[in-house]
Amino acid sequence: xxxxxxxxxxxxxxxxxxxxxxxxxxxxxxxxxGDTGIGTxxxxxxxxxxxxxxxxxxxxxxxxxxxxxxxxxxFANIHFANxxxxxxxxxxxxxxxxKKVVSATSTNTFFSIxxxxxxxxxxxxxxxxxxxxxxxxxxxxxxxxxxxRETVAGTMLSYYSPQLFDGAAVAGFHNHFLADDHTxxxxxxxxxxxxxxxSIQQFDTLEQHLPVNNQxxxxxxxxxxDILGDIHKAES
Amino acid sequence: xxxxxxxxxxxxxxxxxxxxxxxxxxxxxxxxxGDTGIGTxxxxxxxxxxxxxxxxxxxxxxxxxxxxxxxxxxFANIHFANxxxxxxxxxxxxxxxxKKVVSATSTNTFFSIxxxxxxxxxxxxxxxxxxxxxxxxxxxxxxxxxxxRETVAGTMLSYYSPQLFDGAAVAGFHNHFLADDHTxxxxxxxxxxxxxxxSIQQFDTLEQHLPVNNQxxxxxxxxxxDILGDIHKAES
Numbered sequence: 467x468x469x470x471x472x473x474x475x476x477x478x479x480x481x482x483x484x485x486x487x488x489x490x491x492x493x494x495x496x497x498x499x500g501d502t503g504i505g506t507x508x509x510x511x512x513x514x515x516x517x518x519x520x521x522x523x524x525x526x527x528x529x530x531x532x533x534x535x536x537x538x539x540x541f542a543n544i545h546f547a548n549x550x551x552x553x554x555x556x557x558x559x560x561x562x563x564x565k566k567v568v569s570a571t572s573t574n575t576f577f578s579i580x581x582x583x584x585x586x587x588x589x590x591x592x593x594x595x596x597x598x599x600x601x602x603x604x605x606x607x608x609x610x611x612x613x614x615r616e617t618v619a620g621t622m623l624s625y626y627s628p629q630l631f632d633g634a635a636v637a638g639f640h641n642h643f644l645a646d647d648h649t650x651x652x653x654x655x656x657x658x659x660x661x662x663x664x665s666i667q668q669f670d671t672l673e674q675h676l677p678v679n680n681q682x683x684x685x686x687x688x689x690x691x692d693i694l695g696d697i698h699k700a701e702s
Numbered sequence: 703x704x705x706x707x708x709x710x711x712x713x714x715x716x717x718x719x720x721x722x723x724x725x726x727x728x729x730x731x732x733x734x735x736g737d738t739g740i741g742t743x744x745x746x747x748x749x750x751x752x753x754x755x756x757x758x759x760x761x762x763x764x765x766x767x768x769x770x771x772x773x774x775x776x777f778a779n780i781h782f783a784n785x786x787x788x789x790x791x792x793x794x795x796x797x798x799x800x801k802k803v804v805s806a807t808s809t810n811t812f813f814s815i816x817x818x819x820x821x822x823x824x825x826x827x828x829x830x831x832x833x834x835x836x837x838x839x840x841x842x843x844x845x846x847x848x849x850x851r852e853t854v855a856g857t858m859l860s861y862y863s864p865q866l867f868d869g870a871a872v873a874g875f876h877n878h879f880l881a882d883d884h885t886x887x888x889x890x891x892x893x894x895x896x897x898x899x900x901s902i903q904q905f906d907t908l909e910q911h912l913p914v915n916n917q918x919x920x921x922x923x924x925x926x927x928d929i930l931g932d933i934h935k936a937e938s
Contacts (some may be wrong), residue, residue, distance in 0.1 A: 478866060572914070574922060575912055575914045589720075630924070631927075670911060670912055670915075672909075676811055677905060683927075685808065686810060688865065
């Protein structure tokens with residue numbers, strides 16, 4: 467098994483729903499499992515994009531910060547980049563892009579998309595850090611900041627998860643974005659059209675790491691929460 | 703991360719539901735990821751129990767066979783054993799055992815139970831190998847053999863999976879059994895009471911491996927199948 471066939475995930479999206487937002491892994495630990503990824507900080511402290519081994523945070527003010535080694539996260543995905551070029555696109559809509567990608571691979575497997583190019587009418591969001599006792603994901607999502615650009619050059623980093631793993635991850639596409647000049651980014655909500663190069667990396671293994679030493683997680687009763695419903699509201 | 707904190711899983715239970723039963727990993731490959739486990743062979747060829755590095759198959763005739771290296775499987779779990787003793791029990795019912803285990807750990811994490819002792823009124827089943835084109839899990843389950851013993855000494859090997867991973871694994875307990883004298887075993891359906899020693903091993907990582915090179919899996923449309931419903935019918 468090659469290292470580039472593994473998608474490492476710390477925590478699950480389901481943890482975020484009831485507000486289990488303790489940082490349970492450090493960025494230094496995450497970077498042992500890859501050089502490319504996404505995530506969020508303790509208390510939903512912004513949106514993370516890791517590119518070429520450098521971790522960036524887009525905070526709720528829209529600033530892009532380089533993340534220190536001791537930064538902690540409740541949830542993150544990371545892998546060692548080994549993308550294969552899929553195709554070049556020109557003025558493609560987000561829906562058409564997703565269709566084109568899906569038709570080129572299997573939706574029963576985990577894969578990542580790296581899309582470098584120029585994006586128009588792009589909208590991102592960044593969540594705002596909450597303090598303990600943390601809010602639920604639905605509550606935190608109400609306090610998110612929205613950012614927009616008419617045109618921006620940058621990289622969309624996406625993970626696709628099969629329907630069967632909905633709840634552990636976001637079934638379907640989960641997209642983060644970082645502008646080339648580091649003045650814009652976040653969790654990608656939508657874009658109008660985009661031109662550039664689309665590359666794919668398929669995984670055969672999900673390495674799902676759970677924060678078993680976190681008492682609040684271990685003792686939590688998820689049964690009273692609409693985990694999937696709340697994820698789909700917050701992550702769309 | 704220690705190797706004993708990892709539960710390795712090849713395939714998902716969801717694959718079995720529509721009859722994606724090609725053997726997509728060999729026993730030799732599986733044994734690189736552990737010395738203790740459960741699974742089934744290509745075409746649902748019996749019930750597997752791996753103990754101390756030796757893989758046993760309980761076939762649909764009730765025979766216990768040692769499995770060769772080139773035996774292939776559509777689904778299996780394996781880990782490196784490092785059990786910690788939980789407690790000794792005497793004449794405990796299956797329901798009380800599960801309650802006692804659950805109260806000693808977290809149901810939000812993956813763990814394994816090894817229960818060595820004497821079991822009364824025990825009932826197991828073993829599925830029968832089907833040929834390609836394979837039957838669905840529900841259909842195959844109709845052709846299973848049921849085995850019973852009034853009293854038998856042996857080992858129950860169980861994996862517990864959190865509710866969130868239902869479909870990938872069996873949420874809750876998934877129990878296989880092997881008699882000490884290798885004359886009885888299979889997928890454990892129920893026992894009346896049991897006495898012996900119960901040990902536990904908690905995992906912080908699920909290493910979920912998917913058969914991405916199997917075209918039937920990659921191309922399959924799961925959306926028309928009641929995956930969870932059929933799993934719960936077949937695995938209970």
